[in-house]
Amino acid sequence: MSSTTPLLDVSGLTKHFPIKGGFPIRRTVGAVQAVDGLDFQVAEGESLGLVGESGCGKSTTGRLITRLLEPTGGRIAYRGEDITHAGRKQLAPIRSEIQMIFQDPYASLNPRQTVGKIISGPMEINDIHPAGGREARVRELLEIVGLNPEHYNRFPHEFSGGQRQRIGVARALALEPKLIVADEPVSALDVSIQAQVVNLLQKVQRDLGIAFVFIAHDLAVVRHFSQRVAVMYLGRIVEIADRDDLYGNPRHPYTRALLSAVPEATVQDEGVQGRERIRLVGDVPSPINPPSGCRFRTRCWKATEKCATEAPPLVQVEGNKPGHLTACHYPETTDVPATVPAPRLAKDPEAAA
């Protein structure tokens, strides 16, 4: 990280959703610990990928950054300005610089508004009058995202899923944002369309120098899109690193297991050793009552007493490059791939050799 102020600086970010229960007086009886102490930075023009399985808190993180949710604790600073608990007034100018792209292109566009109205909406709200008028600006935006400017007066239902997602991108670009939070922007699209949208986002990011927080569960897409990647598990970041370090030298057992579980469309020759296969047993525990210490320990094949009592800090463990942080007491090493055969780990005998 450079020494200048990062665009977005998040430290200790926490969000607990209260669970109400009891009769006749409803009390808070517990909390879903959706996000629990996140630290990360996003530099200007950089793309940070957030990956993890469902329920790991990645979408909540996105909504906290855009302040659609109120954090329970921690600090969010945008260009050095603390916006953790900022009110509507204080947020107004910042809101136009942080935009969001949503997963479902069917649910995130108002079916009763024309494309022109949808895309100019943000300009109306912020009372922006671009030179040449809003309509000209909308047409320009449609052009940028690869849609026909003549479609200005059409309604969302006249477009396919991929085209709708392009409309969502155009809307996010309308205010010339500095940061875009994209929450699973391609996962609702058909395979052949996903690549179109990924390419579009990449072009937008490069040409306009917009920083991205790219939330996705697809590791291959995240690798393609993000310069830095953070892996989340049950509300915490377990590993964060530059793309090449994370995918080339994963140190956290969870990162490793996640990478090995990605199905690849390749056929191995017989006798050729395939990729490492780590099969985790069981499911992600409930965030209402997460395991003590390291949250991954219930599915980890290396877990010991220490993991149950002491939460590992997110630090640069031995052998990591600067900026590569891992939260594990027993980080993996490249030369010995997951050797510990424990009952928790089901491994393919072929790949173990």
Place this chain on the structure above:
Amino acid sequence: MTSTDQQPFLSVRDLKVHFSTEDGIVKAVDGLSFDLLKGKTLGIVGESGSGKSVTNLAILGLHDRDRTAIEGEILLDDKELLTASEKQLERLRGNKMSMIFQDALASLSPYHTIGKQISETYRKHTGASKSQSRARAIEMLRRVGIPQPEVRVDDYPHQFSGGMRQRAMIAMALVCDPELLIADEPTTALDVTVQAQIMDLLKDLQQEFGTSIVFITHDLGVIADIADDVLVMYGGRCVERGTKREVLRSPQHPYTLGLLSSMPNLEHPVDVPLNPIPGSPPSLLNPPTGCRFHPRCTFAEKVEGGLCSKEQPPLEVTNGRGSACHLTADQRAEFFTDLAGSAAN
């Protein structure tokens, strides 16, 4: 591998499924043929609206009979399914053939315990007693890796996690030892680590019971993991088929090639943009003339005389391998090399 001396267990011949809707006739499946041998897995790949799920509803006889026109032949173990009565089909479903769906929560009844739902199928088809079928349900839950099955058998679906529900559904589908299992995107709603568990489970169970599986998915990575043979569907038709190795290593149809090269994998060079297929899937109400892929095909203009937009290319299959494309083998060799190089490394 496909061998000719073995009788196919499931055989679909020139299947056509047309729905009549307010807007016109939707040709969801338009002339599909395939064979599946015993104990093998056929992977059907396609995007939404390619007709892959409709094919399987037709096999199971689960389509709406009033609105659907079906032509062709579906032979299961030499028994014609399309002309079979609802009674006969009922005897087959859950017994000889069964199905796993994508959304386990929607496919399980929220009002009945998991154990009841599993044992119900078993009782219906075998006439076993309540206690026998309960024991069978517990045994099946154990088989699919549910911890403490004697306790969990009395749980309701909402008490199970997503992966466990999918396991319970697999247990339900396999309770009568079916010879044919149709799995329609069974892992799409799951996380990758759980997906890997379920795939391993299906492979183990297949080895144990010798089940034939039709595996429907949009994910070529999943296909590479589980299938023996692959059938690629586009716009209600089969555009390419062959063994997994043939289709993934040396695709013959531009659509298959497009799918392979548009997907980023973990080795894709990051500075190279992805290679998407332009346009979007066709409407089946009003499909393109000729080859249904031609409006999106990069090679359509290279075929002489605009043949692609005029004439539907025939699917010529020899030894289970074939594709429906007007490109000649020489043209393919010339055009495909650079793209295939980046896709199939």
